[in-house]
Amino acid sequence: GLNLVVLASGRGSNFKAIQDHIDRGDLAAKIQLVLSDHADAPALDLAQAAGIPQAALAAADYPDRVRFDLALLEKIKAVPCDLIVLAGYMRVLSQVFIKEAPAPIINIHPSLLPAFPGLHAQRQAVDYGVKVSGCTVHLVNDILDGGAIIAQRVVPVLPGDDEDRLAARILAEEHRLYSEVIGKIANGQIKIKDQSVTILD
């Protein structure tokens, strides 16, 4: 199976959804390590409970972003890694990280990119008044939420939605889409080379 390293800053529901798919036997992958930039991230407790190695690095312990990212890379390079999976990882990665990473990096974002990049994508969608939004899995490059799009799923924005209701509806779709994409990378239906994606049918 595909060896994954997951980076998560917070709640960790996307990490958990991937692990659940693996446990159910419908995703041929193994999460080798969960890393966080927050020692108190619930994602780390979930990893520990699942018996997955996990570690946290604090930005305050490093002089700058590059040094922090190099420490992160060192941890990643110490385990088998075919794919780096950002799952609610809220720190922008430096160019050095992207260049030196031992495997492709993918991210999931709670909007239909290129609409609503950055923080609070679901609130941006509600405030704008769009009638559909969704989620996007994309390659990570040095432009924030700007890498090649791998897959998208549409979610309706319903009358009366606020940020939280829309976020919950999108999140349910994220939990399906991310594992689907990782599964297709694992079985060769999605091929990633440098910053380009090829999808075979």
Ligand code: GAR
């Ligand atoms: C998810 O909705 C994810 O798409 C979003 O943060 C949430 C993390 O939830 N990511 C971003 O906004 C990245 N810019 P989780 O910790 O429960 O997986």
